[in-house]
Amino acid sequence: MNSQETPIWEDNLYLGSWKSGVGERFAVTAPATGETIAQLRLATTADVDRAASIAKAAERQWSEASFDQKAEILRRAAALLRDRAPEINAWNTRECGSIGPKADFELQATYEQAQMSAALPMQPYGSIFPSSMPGRRNYWRRVPLGTVGVIAPWNFPILLAMRSVFPALAMGNCVILKPDVKSAVCGGALMAQLLQDAGLPEGVFHVLPGGPEVGEALVEHPLIKMISFTGSTAVGRKIGETCGRMLKKAALELGGNNAQVVMDDADLNTASSCGAWGSFLHQGQICMQTGRHLVHSSIADEYIELLAKRAKNLNCGDPATEQVHLGPLINEAQARRVEDIVNRSVAMGAKVIAGGKRNGCYYEATVLAEVTEDMPAFAEEIFGPVAPVTTFDSDADACALVNQSPYGLAAAIHSKSTERAQRLANQLHVGMIHINDQTINNEFQVPFGGMGSSGNSGRFGGPANIEEFTTSQWVSVMDEGVQYPF
Ligand code: NAD
Numbered sequence: 001m002n003s004q005e006t007p008i009w010e011d012n013l014y015l016g017s018w019k020s021g022v023g024e025r026f027a028v029t030a031p032a033t034g035e036t037i038a039q040l041r042l043a044t045t046a047d048v049d050r051a052a053s054i055a056k057a058a059e060r061q062w063s064e065a066s067f068d069q070k071a072e073i074l075r076r077a078a079a080l081l082r083d084r085a086p087e088i089n090a091w092n093t094r095e096c097g098s099i100g101p102k103a104d105f106e107l108q109a110t111y112e113q114a115q116m117s118a119a120l121p122m123q124p125y126g127s128i129f130p131s132s133m134p135g136r137r138n139y140w141r142r143v144p145l146g147t148v149g150v151i152a153p154w155n156f157p158i159l160l161a162m163r164s165v166f167p168a169l170a171m172g173n174c175v176i177l178k179p180d181v182k183s184a185v186c187g188g189a190l191m192a193q194l195l196q197d198a199g200l201p202e203g204v205f206h207v208l209p210g211g212p213e214v215g216e217a218l219v220e221h222p223l224i225k226m227i228s229f230t231g232s233t234a235v236g237r238k239i240g241e242t243c244g245r246m247l248k249k250a251a252l253e254l255g256g257n258n259a260q261v262v263m264d265d266a267d268l269n270t271a272s273s274c275g276a277w278g279s280f281l282h283q284g285q286i287c288m289q290t291g292r293h294l295v296h297s298s299i300a301d302e303y304i305e306l307l308a309k310r311a312k313n314l315n316c317g318d319p320a321t322e323q324v325h326l327g328p329l330i331n332e333a334q335a336r337r338v339e340d341i342v343n344r345s346v347a348m349g350a351k352v353i354a355g356g357k358r359n360g361c362y363y364e365a366t367v368l369a370e371v372t373e374d375m376p377a378f379a380e381e382i383f384g385p386v387a388p389v390t391t392f393d394s395d396a397d398a399c400a401l402v403n404q405s406p407y408g409l410a411a412a413i414h415s416k417s418t419e420r421a422q423r424l425a426n427q428l429h430v431g432m433i434h435i436n437d438q439t440i441n442n443e444f445q446v447p448f449g450g451m452g453s454s455g456n457s458g459r460f461g462g463p464a465n466i467e468e469f470t471t472s473q474w475v476s477v478m479d480e481g482v483q484y485p486f
Contacts, residue, residue: 009185010039013047014192016054016203023047026181026209031097031328031361032318038095040184043208045217048176051206052223055147055174058203063144063172065201067121070170076198077166078114081107084194088158090320091186096154097327097361099319102282110159112444117166120465137477142470144172145249146225149218151239153231154180154330155285155383157187163444164228164251165191167465169204173226176206178218182330184209219243226469229253230287233407233453240456251458251468253449255381256409257291258439259402261424262303263395264296266414267436272306274412274438279387280314280365281440283329284338287454288410288432288440291382292371294401297391304353304369304389311354311365311387326385328361335363338384342366345377350388373404381407395420399427408451410439431455 013021021041028038043051081088089103098106126141148168152161161177168175179188188207195205208214212235219227219242226249229239236252243250260278262271278290295303314325329335339358345368346352355366368388371377377388392398402411410432413421421435431450434441442448447464449455458468 007038007189008193009041009189011041013041013043014189014196014205014207015047015051016058016206017196018192021047023210026184028095028185030094030320031330032094032320038185040181040189040209042181043178043210043214045213047208048214048217048221051176051208052147052221054203055176055206056223058201059144059146059174062174062201062204065172070121070172071118073195073199074114074118074166074170077194078111078118080194080198081111081114084190088186088190091190092158093319093327095185096157096183097319097330098282099324099327106156106159109442109444110162113159113163113166116444116462117170117465120167120170121172123466125466125470131476133478133482135478135480139475139477141473141475142171142466143473145469145471147174147176147223148226148228148469149221149224150175150177151215151218151227151229151231152177152179152187154183154187155282155287157183158191160230161187162191163460164230164469165205167460168228168469169200171466171469173469174204176208176218176224178208178210178215181209181211215239216242219248220246222246225249226251228458228468236455249471250456251460252456253287253458253460254454255407256287256289256450256454257379257381257405257407258288258410258412258430259292259294259405260290260412260439261398261402261414262293262295262299263398263413263415263420264298265416265420266299267416268299268303268306270436271414272303272310274414275303275307275387276310276314276365278412278438278440280311280326280385283326283363284385285330285334285383286440288442289383290387290412290439292378292401292405293387293389294392294398295389296398297393300369300389300391304367307387307389308354308367311367314365316359316362316364326362326365329363329384330361332361334383335361338363338382338386341376341380341382341384342368342386345371345375345388348372348375350375350377355385373401379405395424399424403427403429406453409454410434410441410450412437412439
């Protein structure tokens, strides 16, 4: 697109193809500067109904498209992600405050999701079961659900939308995506262009940028057969309630308060590096963020010193114009929330060892020591660049501290004895555990998901996608009709 041209999403919505929208115009602002960088047409609740009807009409044709046609479109989408990397990354940086390496990582992970999804349509999708009835053949097969609603957050808006969109399409569903308005260009409009240019037939994919009311209308729409939601636990719970009432399938990937356990025999250099990456990457705005550093009391001083040294080396600034480690938080309200968690914890006795200051949307990489279980920095999901350190004296204490959180997304354990670390891992109620590594790990081919308040056991990735984005059907075949007593 030439820079003089009006982007298509300014006046149009992608409802299976670009159509003029009637909703309000939304000013997209760069969190780093507060400047308006684009205008976007918002969807209305009436658009949810429009999209659902268009998708319904496209369901059959798409589900019956051959497996190699689906695979080819997804492979083309993957190739286009690479071709358009400069444009997509520039939007990710300006619209979401992402630093270059985060934008690169997100794009690469989304590319891998597209590639993996392109391989799904050629996987076996059923089994043949024996029958006690002579002459009967029992097929059991996975079938598409129909239309899937995907509701995505703003923090990794491309990956967390497309990790559901691509596999749902691969399994023969139509998809309606509702991105967050704070990330609706890179996490919505650009993805509509991508799938259109990849050759996805009209009517199959839709993007409805909007707020909670649009999300609610999507969840409540009877033509939408599944909701794949990534976001906060509070909203996930509400969506789960509605889906439960409607008997609708729901995959809920929610918040976290992830612990990194550092045992007394750990390599503190690597543990502190993992801790810094886990707490500060993308300003801590990651569901798998290391929100609690649980450190054996005998090595805590040394660990805190190493972690604080790493934190003090990190600079904040506008990633669109400078080389920085930390960009802005998504908005000032979010930065104030982080500040409030730190201030309330300090008032209760926590010590600021590094950082601890806010400047508008920016918050410094912060290390807090002497954090106890009753403090907000321990108990709440921070979603900001803060590393709270709490000490323990035995492996049993560490286990109790990790499991005390109602969340159960990810954990890391550092010890030179992988046997000891695995003994602890076996007792943790979390969906993902990384030994001698950090909590923010994502591999497209491995099922991803949490326990407890972090989700309802939905899993994304690799073989889990086949089950997640389909339902099953038993078909029995008798060559000749059967006579029963009536
Ligand atoms: P959020 O729940 O406020 O919003 C997420 C999405 O839901 C947005 O698109 C929003 O518009 C929509 N929404 C809001 N209210 C809704 C409603 N009543 N009905 C339907 N949709 C509604 O979350 P957020 O603050 O944007 O994102 C941060 C949260 O997401 C954190 O808690 C984080 O841990 C979590 N998260 C989880 C994962 C994971 O994979 N488990 C990944 C990233 C983020």
